[in-house]
Amino acid sequence: MLCKMLIGIALNNILCGNCRPYMCVSCLRNKVDISEGIPKQVTIHFCRQCERYLQPPGTWLQCALESRELLTLCLKKLKASMAKVRLIDAGFLWTEPHSKRIKMKLTIQKEVMNGAILQQVFVVEFVIQPQMCEDCHRVEAKDFWKAVVQVRQKTVHKKTFYYLEQLILKHKLHQNTVRIKEIHEGIDFYYASKQHAQKMVDFLQCTVPCRSKASQRLISHDVHSNTYNYKSTFSMEIVPVCKDNVVCLSPRLAQSLGNMGQVCVCIRVTSSIHMIDPNTLQIAEVDGNTFWRHPFSSLCSPRQLEEFMVMDIDIIRDQKLGAGAGLTSNKVKLLHTPVNNKKQGNMLILTCFFFFFYLSFDFANANINDEFLNKMNPHHVPDVVLIKKSYDRMKRVKNRVWKLRELDRERDATDTDDERQYTEFLEDLEEDEMLRKNVNIFRDASKIPVESETDDDGAPRISLAEMMEDLSLSDSTGGAGADMMTD
Numbered sequence: 001m002l003c004k005m006l007i008g009i010a011l012n013n014i015l016c017g018n019c020r021p022y023m024c025v026s027c028l029r030n031k032v033d034i035s036e037g038i039p040k041q042v043t044i045h046f047c048r049q050c051e052r053y054l055q056p057p058g059t060w061l062q063c064a065l066e067s068r069e070l071l072t073l074c075l076k077k078l079k080a081s082m083a084k085v086r087l088i089d090a091g092f093l094w095t096e097p098h099s100k101r102i103k104m105k106l107t108i109q110k111e112v113m114n115g116a117i118l119q120q121v122f123v124v125e126f127v128i129q130p131q132m133c134e135d136c137h138r139v140e141a142k143d144f145w146k147a148v149v150q151v152r153q154k155t156v157h158k159k160t161f162y163y164l165e166q167l168i169l170k171h172k173l174h175q176n177t178v179r180i181k182e183i184h185e186g187i188d189f190y191y192a193s194k195q196h197a198q199k200m201v202d203f204l205q206c207t208v209p210c211r212s213k214a215s216q217r218l219i220s221h222d223v224h225s226n227t228y229n230y231k232s233t234f235s236m237e238i239v240p241v242c243k244d245n246v247v248c249l250s251p252r253l254a255q256s257l258g259n260m261g262q263v264c265v266c267i268r269v270t271s272s273i274h275m276i277d278p279n280t281l282q283i284a285e286v287d288g289n290t291f292w293r294h295p296f297s298s299l300c301s302p303r304q305l306e307e308f309m310v311m312d313i314d315i316i317r318d319q320k321l322g323a324g325a326g327l328t329s330n331k332v333k334l335l336h337t338p339v340n341n342k343k344q345g346n347m348l349i350l351t352c353f354f355f356f357f358y359l360s361f362d363f364a365n366a367n368i369n370d371e372f373l374n375k376m377n378p379h380h381v382p383d384v385v386l387i388k389k390s391y392d393r394m395k396r397v398k399n400r401v402w403k404l405r406e407l408d409r410e411r412d413a414t415d416t417d418d419e420r421q422y423t424e425f426l427e428d429l430e431e432d433e434m435l436r437k438n439v440n441i442f443r444d445a446s447k448i449p450v451e452s453e454t455d456d457d458g459a460p461r462i463s464l465a466e467m468m469e470d471l472s473l474s475d476s477t478g479g480a481g482a483d484m485m486t487d
Contacts, residue, residue, distance in 0.1 A: 034110040035122045038081045044074065044102070046128045049136040060133045065102075066092045074104055074126055085110045093123065102126040138178055138192055145178050145190040146231060147197035151204065152186035153238040156301045158418070160208060160242050160269055161187065162425040166439040167207055169405050173200055180409035187409065194232050201234050209272055209288030210238045239291050241266050241273055243428055244305075244387050245298040248373040253294040257284040262376060265385060266298075268435060278385055299368055302424065307390050388431070391459040396427065399459075401447040402467050404439070430460045443467040 045054040052060040055073055063070035075090060089107040104126065109119045138144040153160055168174050176199075179190040191197040201212055213235045220229040241247060245266045254262045260282040268274040273286040373381065404426070429436040441462060 032112050032118060034085055034108060034112065034118055034120050038078060038085075038108075038122075039124070040122070041125045041127060042074075042077050043127050043129050044077065045131040047133040047136055048130055049139070050133060052133060054131065054133070058134075060135070065097065070102070071104075074102065074124075077126070078106075078124065082108070088119065100128040102128065135192060145192060147191045147194045147234070148232075149189040149191070149197050149200045149204075149234045149236060150186060151189070151210075151236045151238065154185060154240045155242055155298065156303075157242045157424075158421050159244075159425050159428065160238055162422060163269070163435070163439075164204075164208060165407055166404060168203075169407065170438065170440050171203065173203055174407055180407055182409050182411045184412070194230075197232060197234055201236065204236050205288075207271060208238050208269065209286075209291055210236050211288060211292055212236050239269075239273060239288060241269065241291075241296075241298055243267065243269055244302065246300050246385050246387070247275070247296050247298055248370050248376070249296050250294050250372050253286075253290070253296070257286070258282060260284060261380070262372060263380075263382060263385065265387060268432065270435075270438075278382065296372065297370070299370055299373065300366070302421075304366065305387060308384060308386065310386075391427075393423065393427075396430075396459050397423065399461070400426065400430075401444050402441050402462055403444045404441065430462055436462065436466070441467050443469060 046052070047054075047060060050060070050062075052062050053070065053073055055061050055076065061069060061073060063073060071090060071092070075087075085108040087106065088109055089105075091105050093103040093105055095101050095103050102125070104124050105121065106124060107119065107121050109117055112118045132140070151161075151164075174180065174189075176191060176193075176196040177189050178192050179188075181188045181190070189197070189200055191200070201214075204210055205212065214232065215235075216230040216232045218228060219231055221227070243266055247264055247266060249257070249260075249262045249264060251262065254260055261277040261279050263279075264275040264277050264284075266273060267276050267283075271287070273291065274283065275286065276283050429439060429441070443464070
């Protein structure tokens with residue numbers, strides 16, 4: 001016991017000095033800096049456009065502040081200088097988001113004199129330097145692309161394009177585009193890689209009835225490495241039928257759809273064409289492959305619709321269908337009613353499935369040149385086809401408290417009819433609940449919302465439960481915060 005006490009006293013009283021072979025812990029820490037050679041300030045590059053960090057030599061990564069990915073990226077910047085030490089712990093220290101600084105607290109260990117292990121804690125500051133990545137350089141140049149998707153539809157109305165635009169925004173397929181350009185009868189999507197363009201083609205084929213054709217053009221060829229540089233073009237043609245179009249089917253197609261009438265009304269265009277027979281209320285769907293095998297065209301444009309007034313209604317309860325008839329719609333009823341042309345004052349008696357004031361297509365006074373309609377029995381061609389109910393458009397626009405987002409695209413020339421067509425598309429969303437399920441609808445903060453499903457005149461509305469809040473950067477951080485984030 002006495003020996004142990006003497007040994008302890010001797011250890012505690014070892015003299016410390018440069019001439020002595022041993023050194024105490026305090027002097028060891030003062031004399032030896034194990035963090036020597038590790039830089040205390042490091043520069044990392046950040047692209048403001050796409051909000052990605054550069055991982056040398058040429059990889060750009062998406063990292064959130066104080067995330068595990070950003071921690072890994074910062075440690076890789078110090079990997080070479082920390083080869084002789086052991087990393088124990090690493091973590092972020094809080095800094096202002098707009099300070100362009102990231103501080104990291106590191107704990108390291110290293111073996112020093114005579115096998116002693118020394119541990120040290122220090123702070124490394126990472127300075128964020130702005131640098132535009134290659135992808136954003138190409139976007140800003142607006143003339144670099146590797147693949148283009150050309151979407152076309154040979155119609156006078158753009159309802160299908162407006163619906164497709166909302167689907168693209170909802171699924172965020174526009175983020176990888178280099179350029180979006182709207183032209184006559186369609187829109188072009190430019191991409192920096194063929195893979196992103198192929199992803200858009202696959203999305204379009206699952207969303208709207210269409211057909212595609214791919215081609216590529218050789219730009220350059222390296223004979224030494226045997227590499228080729230191509231520009232790819234994907235041509236997408238959407239079926240030339242929109243919602244509320246009156247069409248005439250071929251006899252063979254009408255028979256294959258359950259012996260429905262040849263004259264039908266298109267009630268919706270999604271991944272297939274939804275149609276209804278106004279004489280029997282039979283409904284059918286035509287996909288893209290079936291359409292291109294048995295093509296048909298629209299008989300009228302929205303400008304040709306006239307307003308008719310229904311004078312009286314008589315519900316037809318026992319409707320007899322032919323052999324092999326398909327499904328019928330349960331949402332509408334078949335009526336026998338007299339209608340009056342609001343402009344001409346003509347009185348007609350016809351069978352329809354709507355009532356009151358309706359926008360209709362007047363077959364009796366229209367000049368139609370269609371292959372299948374000209375071969376039909378005149379007794380089977382209706383005089384008037386009622387399309388949809390007519391409401392006061394000015395009142396509907398005034399009472400509309402919601403809005404949609406739009407793609408940031410270039411336009412060759414502004415069509416004077418675009419505003420009217422877009423307004424009609426908004427009305428279709430209000431009237432068709434199935435159509436707006438795939439669309440993000442945002443509440444318009446500039447208007448006072450009213451919780452009601454219909455207007456005073458019965459026009460349908462979109463409920464507040466179906467609307468989303470249109471948040472912006474200024475809403476979450478304030479005006480000053482938004483300025484600092486963009487500096």
